[in-house]
Each structure stands twice: as C-alpha cells, then as structure tokens.
Amino acid sequence: MTAATPLRVGLIGYGLAGSVFHAPLIAATEGLALDTVVTSNPERQAQAKAEFTGVRTVATPDDLFDRADGLDLIVIASPNRTHVPLATTALKAGLPVVVDKPVAGTAAEARELAALAEERGLLLSVFQNRRWDNDFLTLRKLLADGELGEAWRFESRFERWRPQPKGGWRESGDPAEIGGLLYDLGSHVVDQALTLFGPATEVYAESVVRRDGAETDDDTFIALTHANGVRSHLYVSATAAQLGPRFRVLGSKAGYVKYGLDPQEAALREGDRPGTADGWGVEPESLYGRVGAGESPLTGGGRAVPTLPGDYPAYYAAVARALRGEGANPVTALEAADTLDVLEAARRSAVEKVTVTL
Secondary structure, three states: OOOOOOEEEEEEOOOHHHHHHHHHHHHOOOOEEEEEEEOOOHHHHHHHHHHOOOOEEEOOHHHHHOOHHHOOEEEEOOOHHHHHHHHHHHHHOOOOEEEEOOOOOOHHHHHHHHHHHHHHOOOEEEEOHHHHOHHHHHHHHHHHOOOOOOEEEEEEEEEOEOOOOOOOHHHOOOHHHOOOOOOOHHHHHHHHHHHHHOOEEEEEEEEEOOOOOOOOOOEEEEEEEEOOOOEEEEEEEOEOOOOOOOEEEEEOOOEEEEOOOOOHHHHHHOOOOOOOOOOOOOOOHHHOEEEEOOOOHHHOOOEEEOOOOOOOHHHHHHHHHHHOOOOOOOOEHHHHHHHHHHHHHHHHHHHHOOOEEO
16 A cells, blocks of 8 residues: 555445545545445435445445455444444454444443454544534634633533434433433533543533433533543533533633534535535634633623634544554544543433542
C-alpha cells in the first residue's frame, strides 16, 4: 500500500448513523474509499448505491468478513447490542475498527476490546463526533486562551422536544439493546465534559421516563465532580418543551453562554456533503455565543464570540493518518471506557438515589 492508495472501508449498518454520518464523512475523506456497505434492507442497499458511485452492498456482516483481505478498515454503525461482537470479529480478522459510540454496554467490555486491539496491534477508535462540534471547539479555545479564568461550572444541554416516542431499539426497554438517552445523548455530553475537564470522582444522576408508552429514560440529569474541582451539570432530554442554552460555562473571570446546535448534522440530513460547498460547519452570527461577567446574554450583555466552524471531517482524517502511522488515534476505546464508567455510575445513582464515588 502506498500513501496514494485509498484505504478501503467496509461499513456495517446503513440506518441513521451509517447513512447520515459515517458514509458521507468516509467518502469525503482523502485517503479513504467507501468500498462496501452492509445492510439487509433492499431500499437501503439501493440508497447506498445511488449516493456513492461504485460502492458494493452485502446483506450480512459475514458476507463482509468473507472478503476481509480486500478491506483496510471496518466501521460499525449498527445497533448498540452488536458493537462488541462485531468489533471482536473484525479485530480477530486482523482489521482495524471504528465503532460508533457508546462502543459497548459496559466499561469492562470496552476495556476488553481495547486489550484485544492492543494485542493484535490494530487501531480501535470510537466515533465521538461531538468533539468536533462548533461550540465545543470554540469553548476549548476560550478555556485554552484563559478567557474565562479558572473554570468553575460547566452546564451542557442536549435537549429535544419529542413528546411522542418513535420506537425502535434506541427507545427499547430491553437492557440488551443499550437504549435510552443516558447511553445515547449522554455518551456525548459526558465525553465532552471529561475531554474538557478530566476525570470525574463523583457522579449523581436523576433519570425518569416521562412520555406515555416510553420504555426507557427520556429525561436525565447528571452531575459530575471532576478531580480538578470543576462541577459539570449535564442534561439530556426528549421532553424539553423549551430548550435551554447548549452551553453555560462559568469561570473566575467570565462566563460563556451559547444557544443552538452545531449545523453539521442538519446539513448531513439534508444531503449536503463536506467539501462540496464553502462554509461547511459555519453558523450565522445570530447564533454566536457571548462572553461576559455580571450581564445577561439575552439582553445583549457581554461580547459576541465568533463560533469556530464545526469539523466532523477531522475525525476520519485523523483515523486515516493513524492507520498510515502518521498520527494518533483521535478517540481511544479507553477514553470511551472512562465515559462508560460515568454512565454506569449515573444509572446506579438514579436507581439507588445515591452519589457514586469513582
């Protein structure tokens, strides 16, 4: 393989994660080629072939693994319950793996996968795309530049208004499905908090099922105490009739308040693709967050801070570099295991009504 030879990617799963996130980002990444998509759904097979010229489709993961010698990377974007067995099979077949979050149902399983990957000398990376959200990138820069002083409290909300359950495995009450908001959106907000402020030492959570007919948590709050003293207050909800700020971060010098979601997911859902037009990941000035002290951003207090462009393509670009030995794994399975430690503690806290020490 030469530096100019694209790495051939097999993608397992062509539902929301596979078709909206992974396939477009893989296809847009220099050095990667979307080779094969695994889906048993004939309509999704036709969709994949229509959207990506030259891609082949197969019905089962076994069909994909039968031609493992013709691939350089496996991406697992199938339901959560399949992540561990499929990643294990891929690693044992000698193939590097990207797994959609939360990688596994438990931290122990994530660490077992990490150990297998290390034993085989293979890349195992976890797709935590929200590290490349526009607001998160902007906040990291504000913190690094000392704009807020010493960080004291981090408030993060990932809220939606979906008063009627949609069904499917993500809302299943079967523990084997690893559904619910705690493991879905919670994986994002916890990963961001740990990335920004380091390990947590205490976890407290409240988790409820509010909607008629819902089987698993749809409104959850998580409070973290980090080893460095920062407190993170994290909210994930499908029942928020009025959305709060995406971030409110309070420090010794100033605070940062930011409303609105990164535009990349909406763009991908609409069929837009990175690299096909200028302005990828750019949001309007009206959504810029504000930095200030003793003032309300809702009345124009503080100063507007231009939001850095979001950059989901950076994840797969980093994966391609890591596979060629030119860079580090962008999100390791051990980092994902740390997030799962918190999610498991949060679930225990909510059930037992206790604060859990890690």
